Amino acid sequence: MPTFAIAFPTIDPVAISIGPLAIRWYALAYIAGLLGGWWYARALVRRPGLWSGAGPQPTQTDLDDLLVYAALGVVLGGRLGYVFFYNLPHYLAQPAEIFAVWKGGMSFHGGLVGAALGVVWLARRRGLSVLTMFDLAATVAPIGLFFGRIANFINAELWGRPAPNFPYAVVFPGAGPVPRHPSQLYEAFSEGLLLFVLLALVVRVAGFRRPGLVAGAFAAGYAVARSVCEFFREPDPQLGFLFGREVSALEGGVTMGMLLSLPLLAAGLFLIWRALRREPLPAGGRGAAA
Template sequence: MPPLLVLPFPAIDPVIFEVGPFALRWYALAYIVGIVLAWRYMRILAQNERLWGNQKRPSPVDLDDFVLWGTLGIIIGGRLGYVFFYNPAYYLANPAEAIAIWSGGMSFHGGFAGTVIAMILFAWRRGLSIWTLFDLAACAAPIGLFFGRIANFINAELWGRPTDVPWAFVFPGAGPEPRHPSQLYEAALEGVVLFLVLRVLSHRFALLKRPGFLAGAFACGYGIGRSIVEFYRVPDAHIGYFGGFLTMGIVLSLPMILAGIIAMIWASRNKTGAAVS
């Protein structure tokens, strides 16, 4: 039976405006806004004395300089992750397309790996605590994830499975069936919920004083949230399911969950932290 109510998909042009050969797209704007707001939030956290005690952390200048490193890690890692994880056969046959970021195709897990590498190199060059930089980035990352998933919705991509829920949408190019707005589920779980959880952990429990805990909480929280949404999201057609129910998103998220749990256990054994009164 068809659903009694189907929400009309908001027909928003993916291109905000064009001037000659230049076109500003919502997806690019989401990256820009997400990175800028995440950088500002990291600066605010680093300058809040109450959250750190005697724990050494990056200076505002360090974080200003890190923006370029982090941006390159996100873009290069995200693109390489998509090329190698999601469509290696196509890009092996068409190697020139691998650098065509403007044509679409970014992987969060690849961007995560690229950002981790950028943070390790930056912390090494500046003599900073790697785990503290991880923690700051973890607290801010959900901001970028939120805007990125909203852009996925605007682009009518990465849509969900057919459903009869009253908040279903008929997505352009996805056939006539109403579908889960899985992009909005991800914006809520990976963006809003994860941000609030990390905010409570950093401010109420002062876990920035236990280097590595918040990074582990982010990795674990993202992996769980992404895995939940994967049961409502349609996997890439050329990949499909592993074992009849696992998707590439779940397969890549499981190591994040395990690594996050290990990091939180390790950080919890660090005796330098104390709760905020």
């Protein structure tokens, strides 16, 4: 028996209800992440020392438009990623439910691809460096990850593996009477707060003068943090472990989250290597994109 198990706090997943209109914490988390990232990005653009030698610098208008492109990319990519990678047989049988986003089902890796496509589109249209815009977007991305994982906890979803002997395990509604790791909070800390601090340090030291460095640090850092947290997180029930077999709370088979993080880790390490071996871009105006 656990020495101390925490009952899940009674939190209504609906934050605000006005007549038939219901605003959920999950929606507020997306809004907070996007607006928080937009505000932080605007603050970074106002610091010219970070951009010396970084090539074309985005304007405040560029960032306003980036918010829209990123939001669309996250939502569309996140939904399609979940459909294709996590529950394709179900949606092939019931294709109308692909559009039922209110029933849940979003993939971070899909949202990342969607947001990246949005960044590429905007950068090419405005004559900005694609890699530098990736760096800027990566710097602010942990803000959204933090709020998103907190929303997962409030919704009592994506809970952790059974941890009957862990002193601060949580009994989640809908997950049976067994105490479980609050893996959503682990992810909020590692993928959100810890990664945010790491990238802030990289920006402080190198600024945006080496295109791809911050984006690479984000990709590699997220891949490692997500893979570690997967050891504590219960695999999606429709998938389970892709291969391997669970032995204990710290050992187990390979999950879809781990598998999707491998190419992200490889891409991140490549971007870091590429950025460090090349000289910083020369300072310039809104010229050719790099």
